[in-house]
Amino acid sequence: MYLYDLPTTGSVSFVDLCIDRSLDKAYTRHISEATQARANLRGVLKDSKRTDHGEKDFLSLVKLIEEYLPYIQSIINCFAHDEIGITGEPTFSWRSTLSANIFNNSPRMDVPGLYADYAFSLLTYGFALCNLAHITVNSVGGYEQNRAITDVERRAKEEKLNVALQFLCRASGVFTYLSETVLPEWETNRGTTPNFQKPPDLSREVSNALAKMSLADAQTIAIRRLLSKSAYDSNVSPGPPLPPSHRPPPLLAKLHLECANYYSSARTLAMSLGSKEVSGNLRKYLSNQATMHSALSHKWLGVDAGEKGGSDKAGDAIAFMQCAKKELEELKDGGKLVSIGSAEKEKEEKWKDRINTELASVSSFLKYYKKMNDTVHFQPVPSQQDVQAKIPNGILAIAAKPYVPPSPAFGPGSIEYTRRKTEQLEIAARSSSDVSDNHGIAPGTMPTSPTASYAGAGAYF
Template sequence: MAPYLFPYPTTGPVTLSNVFVDRQLAYSTELAEATVARTRLQIALKAAAGNEPGSSALAVLEAVQVYHPYLRGIIACLETDDLLVKGELAFPWKSSLTASLTSNSVLTFPTIEAEHYYVVLAYSIALANYAHAILNALPRFEAEPGSKAVPNIIVEDAQKTNAGLTRAVDLLSQASGVADWAAANVSPGLEPARQATGGRLGRSKWPVETGPEAFRALSMVLLADAHITAIRKLLLPVLAHQLFAPPGPPLPSNHPSASLLSKLYLYVSELYTSSAALFKVHEATRSSSSGRKLFSGIRKDRELPETDAADSEVIPELKRYLRKEALLSSALAYKWLGVDAGENSKGAKVGEAVAWVKEAQSRLGELEDGKVADRMKGLSLGKGGERRKEARKVRQGRVDRELADIAAWTSAYTKMNDTVAFQPIPPASTLVAPPGRPIFAAKVFTPPAPKFAPLERSSEDSLRKVEPDAKQEEASYAGKGSYF
């Protein structure tokens, strides 16, 4: 169940005063403070990546919030030559989203833009994972598949769940906004270094997450996860009906519009599908093999070369997540299109309702198909094996509940059509879904002001150190104030 729990990138130690030359001896204190802040981030990422006791997404968020303004100050001073580079830059980072690099040694990037890239990536991931932690701690009302136990819903738990869902939606939409900003303002800075190195770092390719489309893809995943969480909140008032009333018609009077739900799920499915396509495009464009069509239904008119090595592929867990969530969301969209046709047409579209819910049932059935189920399974090796196994259990329970619900709607509409309406059931190929629609956009990210600025040059060629404006430093920062 959304949101996806992302693995963290990690980094090695760097002493910034050994990397940069402070020509005017104006930034000794700032470079020392920046090194401390970076070390704090390094420790937080290592702990979170290893799921060590006491580690948390919150610690990563706080560490990024401290280090990012220093990093922006360094970049600004490099652009004005107030800071110079000693020898060659070497920023060590370990990939977390590239299939064959996740267990390999740390890669050394020869550019400050890569450092900036991974710091922002870590921040976006930490926001998403913090949302995941909040949702994971909420009361669970759903009964286990096959269990006859009746869930106990109390007012306090319902209030806690509502607040947690609201907070998670906010964090995920902020994370999506960070990724959007990085796609436009950080990703382009990597291209000169990528071209200069021929797309390789030693024996490895540049990781897939550093590709020009990766942050766009990441933003789509996060926005889709935010919408799935918002739909959970939208359905919260009718949770008791879903748990205690038999599935199928009629809907309770306070139920959200079936038409709205269908369009939301269609939009979510489009986001997951487009995200997978963007990752796939990057894999293909970084290879040199002959062409084939990628991701049926996306960019059908464009031939792209096939990937030539595993180290250009995004991790299989994320690929499976995108494939599964896209399919599940489309199935739920079709279910609600059927319910809308059956409940709101005064009996004029019962045949169409049957067609929609049967197509939804078929799509959900694909998630139970042996071949697809095998592709959906996460790896059971390593430290995260038990966590992935638990996630699969929750995910399958969700599919089982939806299958039971759709089966009830299918049975009800089929019986109505066979005994009352007698309408033809249109083929699935003739069904035309409306366009999806969002209920919010990614939150616009305002980066923090640099912790220090380039030296000010007067008309007499004298230099003066500019102290940062305290008010400017308090600029809006994604997640600021929402997790303390």
């Protein structure tokens, strides 16, 4: 799973930027609260920059972003309805973390407009959810390798994986909302800042790529959960044949195929801005994961042919395994991560261990199927081109959770705004009634002529 570097941001005072134009100055207090909410977010991002990843409190960050988002939405809405004025076009300072830079130094840039801050806040929200999923998965450890684990303990670990999966599905929804709603609205409502170019972080292509990557990461966890019990059984009795608890190999192959498709599609989107625009670490991660899942899909197609295909599929089993082995060996030789610092080196070591583990598994199956074919089946091994024609379509087992923006903290669309407007209408109605009473006219009646009381009244001459 990918671990994002979090951006940092400069300080902003909405009290200085915003002018309350509401009739009763109802937003002054809320504008001050918005400044405080953003200051809280800025503070935790600043502290996070100085803290090792393993010690960062991503859950607190998620909550602080969730507290701030309704305020920036409210200010945007109030400005659109002319209930809040802005003293010139506001500028927000954010540090870009997905840009390709020498020595991985994240550049700080000034981004103009309220939508810029809204977009960066949502982007950071997605990052935080993904990182929260990352540390949740890390906390589980390699429990599948523990031969002494009980069923209760294993189910508890699986539940944690499910929590991480949900974080990633939420992140995918956030990135999609950013790409399909917020960034287009920003384009529509952009100010007049000349020569401003959005960083890659806030391009629709990269946001879409992040949405796909988060979903692929989530499916990777789903596959791990599916294999949890059988992985334990395989530890007790390693190698072919598969244990009875094992999930159907064709299903696993299709799940891995879709992961490979999503990672590959995400990489294509990220590369569409130019090979030097987006972080090399991100591009390498997407490339590595696409190759890994492609290899694993070939592995399980080979296992299906070898275990269930009978004599006729013996050659296919070998061909698929050879394809998987070739891809894993290419990863081992050229799939290195960009390593700077101890944390990155540790990630690279884990990545190497995973490649070696999968390579050992594929080699074991390949050796077994070759032996069976050489002594029992005697089937020809098809070419790689013929094998590619037999690959099925992938399937997606999980879905992104659509992001639903929270209700604004104040202003149009908020509960308080609706209540205040209702009260104003009621007051106006009562005032109208009082005016009618002061003129001696009962509501719903028409005035009548006064009764005549003088001499000769009513007599006509």
